[in-house]
Amino acid sequence: MLKSEQGTAALAIVYLNGRYIPEASATVSVLDRGFIFGDGVYEVIPVFGSHILRFSEHLARLGNSLAGIYLDNPHAEAEWRDIVATLLERNPGAENRSVYLQVTRGAGERGHVPSKALLPTVFAMCNPIPERDYTRGVSAITHEDIRWQYCNIKVTSLLPNVLLRHRAKERDGSTEAILLRGDRVTEGAASNVFVVHGRRVATPPKDHSLLPGITRDLVVDLLRGAKLGCEEAKITRADLVSADELWITSSMMGIAPVTRLDGRPVGQGQPGAVWREADAIYQAFKVKGVGGAAPN
Numbered sequence: 001m002l003k004s005e006q007g008t009a010a011l012a013i014v015y016l017n018g019r020y021i022p023e024a025s026a027t028v029s030v031l032d033r034g035f036i037f038g039d040g041v042y043e044v045i046p047v048f049g050s051h052i053l054r055f056s057e058h059l060a061r062l063g064n065s066l067a068g069i070y071l072d073n074p075h076a077e078a079e080w081r082d083i084v085a086t087l088l089e090r091n092p093g094a095e096n097r098s099v100y101l102q103v104t105r106g107a108g109e110r111g112h113v114p115s116k117a118l119l120p121t122v123f124a125m126c127n128p129i130p131e132r133d134y135t136r137g138v139s140a141i142t143h144e145d146i147r148w149q150y151c152n153i154k155v156t157s158l159l160p161n162v163l164l165r166h167r168a169k170e171r172d173g174s175t176e177a178i179l180l181r182g183d184r185v186t187e188g189a190a191s192n193v194f195v196v197h198g199r200r201v202a203t204p205p206k207d208h209s210l211l212p213g214i215t216r217d218l219v220v221d222l223l224r225g226a227k228l229g230c231e232e233a234k235i236t237r238a239d240l241v242s243a244d245e246l247w248i249t250s251s252m253m254g255i256a257p258v259t260r261l262d263g264r265p266v267g268q269g270q271p272g273a274v275w276r277e278a279d280a281i282y283q284a285f286k287v288k289g290v291g292g293a294a295p296n
């Protein structure tokens with residue numbers, strides 16, 4: 001359900017396999033491989049006012065995720081753009097919205113080896129993006145990265161990520177689990193990680209151990225376009241715990257300052273000066289695409 005500006009509940013319209021229908025009547029087969037195996041991929045695209053942030057990059061990543069699980073892209077880019085535009089049109093109300101796109105391999109007799117004859121299930125929905133208050137920052141825990149080896153693919157099988165965020169919340173009400181493979185920081189359970197020492201900003205380089213976050217890439221571009229700069233470099237546990245500032249990024253959170261890590265303050269225990277600079281640049285860009293990298 002979407003809350004309209006008047007506070008009255010409006011029925012959410014979702015997209016399912018070519019139809020725009022009320023959420024309550026959108027159903028898929030119990031044999032859908034998304035349900036049985038978590039055999040699918042997804043995207044979450046933020047929309048600020050009328051600006052769809054980094055739309056092309058999200059669609060490109062969706063294409064890469066589909067290729068990563070040996071699934072043909074069911075739609076050309078223009079068709080995806082049309083689906084998203086129509087969905088936004090049919091779900092007016094909130095100023096800032098997210099569009100969720102999901103493609104699963106479709107429904108068929110249960111078996112590990114996927115049949116090439118299946119019709120993929122294509123689903124999309126639109127949700128308001130909640131307002132964030134980062135006045136006090138957010139807290140995080142560190143945790144061993146318990147996920148698989150293809151974290152660069154945005155798959156719907158998110159049970160490890162769900163457990164990690166659950167543990168973060170249970171431990172001390174934390175928002176995020178920052179993950180390490182051995183001594184190397186990879187990313188958050190649903191975000192990318194940036195560390196700041198003095199005015200030096202760094203984030204781990206992209207490889208199979210982390211999702212190529214669209215916000216991560218945008219922040220790297222924006223920082224490089226401004227005077228700050230950003231290194232893509234290996235980050236160790238020692239780098240993490242000695243950081244003056246720690247940020248996590250995602251399409252839903254933007255750039256969130258982490259002010260407590262494993263129960264201890266990060267730097268001064270408050271959102272830092274470099275975060276304020278970076279966030280101001282990001283906030284300006286996200287609405288209109290101004291202040292650095294090219295809009296789309």
Ligand SMILES: Cc1ncc(COP(=O)(O)O)c(C=O)c1O
Pocket residue numbers: 044187188189190191192210211212213214215216249250251252
């Ligand atoms: C594991 C993981 N890493 C990073 C991100 C951030 O990616 P993006 O900035 O594209 O939202 C997400 C987003 O959900 C995620 O699930």
